[in-house]
Amino acid sequence: MIEALRTPDERFDTLPGYGFKPHYLTQANGLRMHYLDEGKHAGKTFLCLHGQPTWSYLYRRMIPIFTAAGHRVVAPDLFGFGKSDKPREDSVYSFDFHRDSLIALIRALDLHNVVLVVQDWGGLLGLTIPMKMPERFTGLLVMNTALGTGDVPLTQGFLDWRAWNNKNPDMAIAKLMQRSCPHLSAEEAAAYEAPYPDKDYKGGVRRFPNLVPDAPDAPGAATSQRARDFWKKDWTGTTMMAIGMTDPVLGPPVMQALAKIIKGCPPPLELPEAGHFVQEWGERVATEALARF
Numbered sequence: 001m002i003e004a005l006r007t008p009d010e011r012f013d014t015l016p017g018y019g020f021k022p023h024y025l026t027q028a029n030g031l032r033m034h035y036l037d038e039g040k041h042a043g044k045t046f047l048c049l050h051g052q053p054t055w056s057y058l059y060r061r062m063i064p065i066f067t068a069a070g071h072r073v074v075a076p077d078l079f080g081f082g083k084s085d086k087p088r089e090d091s092v093y094s095f096d097f098h099r100d101s102l103i104a105l106i107r108a109l110d111l112h113n114v115v116l117v118v119q120d121w122g123g124l125l126g127l128t129i130p131m132k133m134p135e136r137f138t139g140l141l142v143m144n145t146a147l148g149t150g151d152v153p154l155t156q157g158f159l160d161w162r163a164w165n166n167k168n169p170d171m172a173i174a175k176l177m178q179r180s181c182p183h184l185s186a187e188e189a190a191a192y193e194a195p196y197p198d199k200d201y202k203g204g205v206r207r208f209p210n211l212v213p214d215a216p217d218a219p220g221a222a223t224s225q226r227a228r229d230f231w232k233k234d235w236t237g238t239t240m241m242a243i244g245m246t247d248p249v250l251g252p253p254v255m256q257a258l259a260k261i262i263k264g265c266p267p268p269l270e271l272p273e274a275g276h277f278v279q280e281w282g283e284r285v286a287t288e289a290l291a292r293f
Contacts, residue, residue: 001030004085015191017060034083035076039067048075051120052208055082065286080204093207095220115139131230143278144250150213150221157249162209170199181280244274
């Protein structure tokens, strides 16, 4: 079994805007994954995947809009994030470890008529899943993210972020979120830090920048290359793209390149004031997504 930490529940008791009921799935590796499961099961299922260093709290502005329209929202916390278990050893966290855990959740909940909602690592991982089970997915809402194919040079913005991340293993997450999203209250910014009592809980957060495939033979690259082919040739669902235009790492140039890969991708919704964490400007995104889907 994998040795893991579990954040005390009381750290989540008074988070602003996050009055959702927790759900848990214990996977074959013995780790417990937390996920939100809101709304009715009669409509579409919006599967909302977060990235680094966030967790399902990121979707609190969008979830009520989707559920009010009669849809279901499932928003998991990746292992190492949020209310999910956090393996102690950084080496546990790998591209396939995270991807396999998401596939296991989709199968365990038997999700169908899924609109895949992704941003940051939610996309690097999530965009590789529909090719494995295309019958489950009917839509894609894609925000600032990319495919880690390993055969496209990494941007200088990302290389700078990775270097900074490696120099700061005890990342000050609340401060980072408030710099990226100046409209957050102090309490909202602190909520992003809630899952991590100390740096021992941040292994998953630390690992992600070093998991981005940076060569064609890097772990995850071949899977991402196959996914690129899927989105180019085989995708038949409805797509919406929203771009936080002030993102220095996964902003307009990266997203414009991704749009060319996704078959049938319409012109994106551009959010001039939004940065990397597009969901923090998510009310407009969710409302326009409902009209699209």
